[in-house]
Amino acid sequence: MTGMRILFLGLLCISAASHAETTYYKCVVDGRTLFQDSPCPANASTKEKLPGTSVSSIDSGGSTGLREKAALDRIQTERRRLEIDRLVSEKEVQIELLDRQSERRLNELQTRIEQAYKEPYGARTANALAQEMQAVAKQHGNQASALRADIESLKAERATLAP
Numbered sequence: 403m404t405g406m407r408i409l410f411l412g413l414l415c416i417s418a419a420s421h422a423e424t425t426y427y428k429c430v431v432d433g434r435t436l437f438q439d440s441p442c443p444a445n446a447s448t449k450e451k452l453p454g455t456s457v458s459s460i461d462s463g464g465s466t467g468l469r470e471k472a473a474l475d476r477i478q479t480e481r482r483r484l485e486i487d488r489l490v491s492e493k494e495v496q497i498e499l500l501d502r503q504s505e506r507r508l509n510e511l512q513t514r515i516e517q518a519y520k521e522p523y524g525a526r527t528a529n530a531l532a533q534e535m536q537a538v539a540k541q542h543g544n545q546a547s548a549l550r551a552d553i554e555s556l557k558a559e560r561a562t563l564a565p
Contacts, residue, residue, distance in 0.1 A: 426474075437470050439477070479563050486560045493549050493556075500549070504542035511535045 428435065429442035436442075515531045518524035 426477075435467070435470065437474055483560055483563055486556050490553050490556050493553050497546055497549050500542060500545055504538060507538050508535055511538065 427438055427440065427442050429438065429446040430436075431443060431446045511531050511534055515528045515535075518527040518531060521527070
């Protein structure tokens, strides 16, 4: 189940990344300037490729330009939403990996503690290993908390983006 989730999140990240790399085209068709994410039609009098264009870098004048700017604003907002979704997914995967690594390390330490108690004078070693377990658990908690805070911040930003 976890493997399928990681696979799904990975595919989601790839999909989001491909959308983030969109190239836009500026086309003039019948005297109207159009901005789109597909190549200009054959009947366009002007064809210009605008790779990685930001909305502020396009000069759009007049009422048609305002509509085009609004459309580009919507595209940029959607791109940011996709980027945020990708970042949240990545951080969720990082938390899962961190959980697994910490669990594995804690299990290893627990096994070593049990072995230490079987040895003569092993209590001192067991105490040191128990302290190491506490340090591992604390470090895991700090890292997981930071990732969760990042996720909440990203989700809050996404909620502020106009639909």
